Amino acid sequence: NTRFTFCMIKPDAFKNDTVSDILLEILKAGFKIRGIKITMLTKAKAEEFYDIHKGKEFFDRLTTFMSSGPVMAMVLEKPDAVESLRKLIGKTNPAEAEEGTIRNRFGTDTTHNTVHAADSYEHAEREWSFFFSKREIY
Ligand code: CMP
Numbered sequence: 001n002t003r004f005t006f007c008m009i010k011p012d013a014f015k016n017d018t019v020s021d022i023l024l025e026i027l028k029a030g031f032k033i034r035g036i037k038i039t040m041l042t043k044a045k046a047e048e049f050y051d052i053h054k055g056k057e058f059f060d061r062l063t064t065f066m067s068s069g070p071v072m073a074m075v076l077e078k079p080d081a082v083e084s085l086r087k088l089i090g091k092t093n094p095a096e097a098e099e100g101t102i103r104n105r106f107g108t109d110t111t112h113n114t115v116h117a118a119d120s121y122e123h124a125e126r127e128w129s130f131f132f133s134k135r136e137i138y
Pocket of ligand 1: 113
């Protein structure tokens with residue numbers, strides 16, 4: 001179903017107090033929030049969530065950071081949700097992200113890049129199932 005995607009606001013946004021700005025950008029872009037929660041990942045849970053990056057040079061940096069503070073997990077609805085959200089957040093490295101994108105405006109570096117967005121519909125479903133039960137998505 002191409003109407004839904006998964007988004008996660010990362011610990012740096014909580015630290016920099018940019019969570020509300022990021023949420024506003026997402027809502028202004030026309031996304032509807034169908035599920036939302038604040039939680040904290042353990043190191044083991046972060047490693048499981050990002051297991052496709054296991055073995056990469058940045059894996060430990062990424063999972064240590066992602067378990068260093070709260071995250072906000074969301075199921076978002078909009079037509080062509082995956083493509084639309086990835087366009088809104090911009091490239092992984094905030095320095096390379098297009099002007100006006102969320103990572104460009106609020107990100108610091110490739111690790112501290114404020115948001116995660118699913119890169120496919122298959123991954124989106126896997127990722128929201130990681131955080132939400134069926135009854136927590138409306
Ligand atoms: P995200 O969308 O959460 O998916 C995987 C994450 O790995 C990515 O955002 C970055 O934060 C991180 N990442 C990807 N490439 C690098 C890299 N070269 N160095 C550090 N972190 C990276």
